[in-house]
Amino acid sequence: MQLIIGAGQAGYWASRTLREAGYDGPIVMIGAERHPPYERPPLSKQVLLCQAPPESAALTTAEALAALRIDWRADVRALSIDPAGRRVLTDAGALDYDQLFIATGARNRKLGIPGEDAGGVHSLRTLDEAAALAAALADGGDVVVVGAGWIGLEVAAAARTLGDSVTVVELGPRVCGRGLPELLALDLQAEHERRGVRFRLGCGVERIEVEAGRAVGVRLAGGEILPAKTVVIGVGAIPNDELASEARLETRDGVIVDGQGRTSDPAIFAAGDVARYYGARTAAWIRCESWSQAQDQAIAAARAMAGVEHPPYDPTPWFWSDQYDLNIQVAGETSPALNVVRRGRTVIFLDDTERVRGAAAINGGAEIRVIKSMIERGAVIDPASLARTDLDLRKIAAMAKAQSTS
Amino acid sequence: MSEPMTQWTTVCKASDVEEGVPVTARAGAKPVGVFRVGEDICALHDVCSHAFALLSQGFQEEGVIECPLHAARFDIRTGAVLSAPAVEPVQPLEVRIVNGEVQVRG
Numbered sequence: 001m002q003l004i005i006g007a008g009q010a011g012y013w014a015s016r017t018l019r020e021a022g023y024d025g026p027i028v029m030i031g032a033e034r035h036p037p038y039e040r041p042p043l044s045k046q047v048l049l050c051q052a053p054p055e056s057a058a059l060t061t062a063e064a065l066a067a068l069r070i071d072w073r074a075d076v077r078a079l080s081i082d083p084a085g086r087r088v089l090t091d092a093g094a095l096d097y098d099q100l101f102i103a104t105g106a107r108n109r110k111l112g113i114p115g116e117d118a119g120g121v122h123s124l125r126t127l128d129e130a131a132a133l134a135a136a137l138a139d140g141g142d143v144v145v146v147g148a149g150w151i152g153l154e155v156a157a158a159a160r161t162l163g164d165s166v167t168v169v170e171l172g173p174r175v176c177g178r179g180l181p182e183l184l185a186l187d188l189q190a191e192h193e194r195r196g197v198r199f200r201l202g203c204g205v206e207r208i209e210v211e212a213g214r215a216v217g218v219r220l221a222g223g224e225i226l227p228a229k230t231v232v233i234g235v236g237a238i239p240n241d242e243l244a245s246e247a248r249l250e251t252r253d254g255v256i257v258d259g260q261g262r263t264s265d266p267a268i269f270a271a272g273d274v275a276r277y278y279g280a281r282t283a284a285w286i287r288c289e290s291w292s293q294a295q296d297q298a299i300a301a302a303r304a305m306a307g308v309e310h311p312p313y314d315p316t317p318w319f320w321s322d323q324y325d326l327n328i329q330v331a332g333e334t335s336p337a338l339n340v341v342r343r344g345r346t347v348i349f350l351d352d353t354e355r356v357r358g359a360a361a362i363n364g365g366a367e368i369r370v371i372k373s374m375i376e377r378g379a380v381i382d383p384a385s386l387a388r389t390d391l392d393l394r395k396i397a398a399m400a401k402a403q404s405t406s
Numbered sequence: 407m408s409e410p411m412t413q414w415t416t417v418c419k420a421s422d423v424e425e426g427v428p429v430t431a432r433a434g435a436k437p438v439g440v441f442r443v444g445e446d447i448c449a450l451h452d453v454c455s456h457a458f459a460l461l462s463q464g465f466q467e468e469g470v471i472e473c474p475l476h477a478a479r480f481d482i483r484t485g486a487v488l489s490a491p492a493v494e495p496v497q498p499l500e501v502r503i504v505n506g507e508v509q510v511r512g
Contacts, residue, residue: 039491295490320476327475365474369465394427
């Protein structure tokens with residue numbers, strides 16, 4: 001029997017891929033939530049804007065899972081793993097396995113300040129949280145977002161689009177400090193400001209002010225109080241790797257897996273937000289909380305579980321965010337140690353040998369995809385050509401390819 | 407999806423359509439993406455079935471077009487979905503070449 005812990009995007013793709021790869025035996029997938037597997041990108045965008053109902057994020061239905069003979073059990077939590085006995089203890093009894101797939105994802109980091117659990121204080125990860133936040137934002141009033149990372153900015157964009165008064169408080173000196181190169185971070189901040197979002201950067205939060213059990217404000221370090229009817233906390237995530245570490249699997253801020261998704265126990269696999277793998281392309285241990293990792297790494301691991309070996313999972317890291325009418329994408333490496341070429345709202349990163357290593361763009365998804373293929377080919381292109389916005393990047397890529405092979 | 411077009415409509419010149427650099431066109435109100443795959447010219451309803459983006463602005467690799475917004479992939483010849491996040495196909499249009507001009511219908 002194949003047992004999958006976690007019925008999110010990674011768990012779903014694992015279960016489906018096991019079947020597609022020809023595994024014919026029993027598959028059990030347990031999930032702590034009551035919903036069938038769903039994907040998260042719409043939760044911080046269309047769902048908050050009430051442009052789509054929360055259920056539209058569903059990846060499948062109970063009927064479709066049953067048709068694939070996937071035994072999905074809702075509202076079941078794993079409590080511990082016994083690798084020697086190949087058994088998982090859950091709050092609904094013990095389950096034996098031949099191979100185990102850990103897709104427990106991540107949970108939101110908390111600030112650890114007074115008032116954080118009051119009414120009107122939201123965080124955003126699950127479908128139910130998205131539905132609750134959508135209702136609060138639609139209700140209007142002052143919104144304070146703590147954290148100017150991707151989730152914070154997407155929530156700010158949705159709230160502002162709905163006409164709410166929005167202030168974003170961030171401890172770091174700029175928005176998306178870890179995710180975006182500085183040039184684009186400033187550009188993105190200006191886009192939010194132009195639409196009326198206020199920013200308090202370099203600013204800590206001391207407590208949530210509470211009256212009658214509900215948040216009424218956010219007290220900043222230094223004492224100033226921002227009035228708030230709705231507070232949203234988006235300050236990063238922590239991998240749910242405790243089941244694995246307590247079972248003595250190797251973990252390091254995530255479950256360590258190889259290119260086949262295998263953990264330090266050969267009968268146990270992991271993928272998605274909870275997993276950390278070695279990326280040979282970038283020579284770094286990567287745990288990427290992205291839609292594409294939840295899907296593609298789970299597919300790779302499930303193939304290996306079904307006995308289909310494949311090249312190691314080692315994609316060019318890739319991420320997107322949608323805010324207002326802006327689509328923001330980041331691919332590959334965007335380290336400040338690399339050389340930068342600016343091409344309109346696309347920023348391209350080259351190493352000292354003019355090899356293309358990464359890029360980030362606002363409304364430049366098409367260019368990011370061309371750059372991804374340049375990165376994967378190891379393309380060397382002179383910065384002056386790359387900067388030529390009068391030429392389609394696809395043509396620049398074709399010219400460079402022709403030169404290198406001539 | 408917009409109303410089917412029963413009339414042939416000229417959208418561009420065949421010589422404008424390079425492989426790997428699709429043409430973004432319109433036939434009346436309908437956005438049309440025109441693609442070259444080898445010797446063939448193909449056309450699709452140009453809007454991704456997942457979110458609003460023009461497929462012709464995306465990345466073509468042989469007979470596959472990848473959406474510039476979230477990288478859903480479609481078969482250029484049939485409009486079929488090849489990978490998530492899209493789940494619905496896009497409409498393929500009939501194509502004919504008349505005097506070097508690309509005409510579409512459907």
